[in-house]
Amino acid sequence: DSGVTQTPKHLxxxxxxxxxxxxxxxxxxxxVYWYQQSLDQGLQFLIQYxxxxxxxxxxxxxxxxxxxxxxxxxxxxxSSLELGDSALYFCAxxxxxxxxxxxxxxxxxxxxx
Amino acid sequence: xxxxxxxxxMDSYEGQEVNITCSHNNIATNDYxxxxxxxxxxxxxxxxxGYKTKVTNExxxxxxxxxxxxxxxxxxxxxxxxxxxxxxxxxxxxTLTFGKGTMLLVSP
Numbered sequence: 001d002s003g004v005t006q007t008p009k010h011l012x013x014x015x016x017x018x019x020x021x022x023x024x025x026x027x028x029x030x031x032v033y034w035y036q037q038s039l040d041q042g043l044q045f046l047i048q049y050x051x052x053x054x055x056x057x058x059x060x061x062x063x064x065x066x067x068x069x070x071x072x073x074x075x076x077x078x079s080s081l082e083l084g085d086s087a088l089y090f091c092a093x094x095x096x097x098x099x100x101x102x103x104x105x106x107x108x109x110x111x112x113x
Numbered sequence: 114x115x116x117x118x119x120x121x122x123m124d125s126y127e128g129q130e131v132n133i134t135c136s137h138n139n140i141a142t143n144d145y146x147x148x149x150x151x152x153x154x155x156x157x158x159x160x161x162x163g164y165k166t167k168v169t170n171e172x173x174x175x176x177x178x179x180x181x182x183x184x185x186x187x188x189x190x191x192x193x194x195x196x197x198x199x200x201x202x203x204x205x206x207x208t209l210t211f212g213k214g215t216m217l218l219v220s221p
Contacts, residue, residue, distance in 0.1 A: 002156065035211070042213035043157070043200070058210075090156045099145040104156025 003027065006091050006105035014113055018079040021108045025072055025093030031055070032074040033094075033102060034066055038087040049074055050096045081112045117201045122216040131188045133215050135201030138182050146177060146184045149200045149211070157200060157211065161186070191219045 003026035013019055025032050034046040036059075045058035049068035060066075063081075068074040078085060088109050092102040118136040125131045137146070145164050149157035161168055163175040163184070174187040188195055200214040 002158075004156075043151075043211035045210055088154070092156065098143065099147070099162070101147060101159040101162065102149075102157070104158070107154070107156055109154075 002103040002105060004091060004093050004103050004105035006089075006108050008108060009106065010109045010111075012111045012113065013081060015081055015083060017081050017112075018077065019081065019110065021076040021078070021089050021091075021110075023074045023076070023091030023093075023105060025074070025091075026103050029093035029095055029103070030072065031094050031096030032068055032072070033092040034060075034074070034076050035090040035092065036087050037090060037107075038084075041087075043090070046076070055096075078110070083112050086110055086112045117203055117212065119199075119201050119212075119215045121213065122218065124218050124220065125191055126220055127192055128190050131191050131195070131217060131219075133186045133188075133199055133201075133217070134183060135186070135203075136183045137201070137203045140181050140203050144203045146175065146181075147202045148173070148175065148186045149202070151198045151200065151214070160199075188217075191217075193219050193221065195219050 005024040007022045031050045033048045037043045046060040047066050048056040052068050063079050066076045088107045090107045092104045094100040094102050147162040148160045150160050151157040161173045161175045165177050168175045176185045196219045198214040198216050200211045
């Protein structure tokens, strides 16, 4: 158990809909990362937050947004969903210092039908 | 950001030693080299990290030459349960680009 909690584990929705994925970091970790993993793209970095502020942005679509709340949990919002958004979405956390290892949650499997 | 290159896949048999090499020609002075392991439908898991020379822990060894332009993850006496994707990362801060990693298949 990494200590990172992601909910829900599975999500099935239709094209055009909006969903919210939730992540609770390990106790004491200030930084949260979101990744998308699909079969053909590997593990793609989306966005990182540190203590409530956006720190780095990767290949995140404009239809996607995220935030980190004062209690340090984070939410990833995916809107106007397309079939191609079907993927495993992982959250990871760390203390936010350089070269630190990341602790990953078990992911949310999103299926867009 | 440092780019890494590693083999797409490797095959091995139970009990053998497996060495996975990663190239990172433009590694920065402050970058550490970190390896993760990922099983299907699970999040990646930290294996080992090093800066130079050799690092060993209970599951693997990491060999880093003096120029630090490459690194080799060594898994001693692999078992079927070591079948997974292995990622090499060399970014010192934030993003930690994983890429596609190396798919290791261990057969009986």
